Amino acid sequence: MTLGIIRVLTTQDKTLLEEHGRLLAQEYGLSSVSRCIADQPQGIFDSESEYRAVPKIVQLGHALQREGCQALFLSCAADPGLAVLRQSVSIPVVSAGSACARIAANLKLPVGVIGIGADAPAPFRRLLGEEVPYARPQGVTKTTDLLTAEGRRSALACAEQLHQAGARVIAFSCTGLSTIGLAPQIREHLGCVAIDAVSAAGMFAIEWLGISHA
Numbered sequence: 001m002t003l004g005i006i007r008v009l010t011t012q013d014k015t016l017l018e019e020h021g022r023l024l025a026q027e028y029g030l031s032s033v034s035r036c037i038a039d040q041p042q043g044i045f046d047s048e049s050e051y052r053a054v055p056k057i058v059q060l061g062h063a064l065q066r067e068g069c070q071a072l073f074l075s076c077a078a079d080p081g082l083a084v085l086r087q088s089v090s091i092p093v094v095s096a097g098s099a100c101a102r103i104a105a106n107l108k109l110p111v112g113v114i115g116i117g118a119d120a121p122a123p124f125r126r127l128l129g130e131e132v133p134y135a136r137p138q139g140v141t142k143t144t145d146l147l148t149a150e151g152r153r154s155a156l157a158c159a160e161q162l163h164q165a166g167a168r169v170i171a172f173s174c175t176g177l178s179t180i181g182l183a184p185q186i187r188e189h190l191g192c193v194a195i196d197a198v199s200a201a202g203m204f205a206i207e208w209l210g211i212s213h214a
Contacts, residue, residue, distance in 0.1 A: 001071075001209040004064030007036040008053055008076045009043035009143055009176075019179050020075050024202045030209070033069065035060055043143040043176075044080055045116060054081035061085045061093070071208045077173040077197045078121040092208040096175050096197035097123035103200050104128060104171040107193065112167025114158050115174045116140050124173050134173075135162050143176035152180050159186050159194070169193040 003024070011017050021032035037056035044050045058081060061072050070091055074082060077097035086093045101124045104111045112133040113120045120134040137146075137154035145151045155177060159170050163186075170186055170193065172178065178198035186194035 001031065002069050003030050003032040003205050003209065004061070004067070004069030004072045005032050005034040006057055006060050006064070006072060006074050006076075007034055008040065008057065008074075008080065010036050010038055010040045016179070020073075020175065020198045023178060023196075023198050024073075024205070027199055028202045028206050030202060030205060032073070033064065033067065035064060041144075044076055044078060045142045050078060050080045054084065057081045058085050058088050061089050065089050065091055071205055073201050073205055075175050075198065075201070077115065077123075077175055078117070079123050094201045094204040094208070095123075096201050097121050097173060098127070099200040099204050100124075100171050100173070100195050100197040101127040103203070104169055104195050107169055109168040109193070110166050111169045111171055112159075112162030112165065113171050113173050114155070114162060114177065115172070116143060116145070116176065117173070121173050124171065128171075133162060133165060133167060143174060143179075146174070146176040146180050152182075155180065155182050156185050156189065160190055163190045163192050167192070169195060171195045172197040 018034045021034045024030040072093045074095040079095040079097040082095045105127045137158040183194040183196040
């Protein structure tokens with residue numbers, strides 16, 4: 001059973017492209033194939049880049065279904081084009097944002113959201129409330145900013161800021177935070193719950209694919 005992973009960051013770096021698949025294989029034993037949309041080397045970071053990405057996401061979803069994938073993972077916490085994609089394919093689709101936000105909401109603890117946009121993405125506001133505490137790492141406005149040493153340090157400092165403000169759960173509204181392995185750093189240094197958006201999506205994917213996880 002194979003999960004098709006749609007990456008919204010265009011990259012020729014095979015290791016970077018397959019990182020989320022590697023994380024899901026490591027945590028859940030999921031078999032996956034990763035593809036990225038074209039011509040968006042900085043990913044999705046505002047309304048215009050999201051508008052350009054949606055038709056590419058739908059096209060890629062169709063391609064992965066034709067390749068034999070039994071479910072799709074839209075690896076972007078803004079859930080861009082999720083409703084359209086689900087209407088366009090005949091296999092289940094899980095998306096990072098709604099998966100992460102739903103798990104955070106179910107914990108019934110104070111949540112802080114960390115991401116790269118000016119505000120928390122729509123699925124987080126919908127499931128956690130319009131006033132959910134949100135912060136963006138200093139100097140980070142695009143996914144690629146997180147891949148630098150400075151971006152990694154800034155992300156951890158941002159999580160600490162949310163924790164000090166009262167958050168007992170830090171929810172990721174950018175899958176780039178999964179790429180840099182922020183969740184274990186938060187658990188180690190801050191001692192609070194960190195919900196990795198890629199890992200959250202994996203929890204739903206294994207159910208749909210009928211994969212047992214001890």
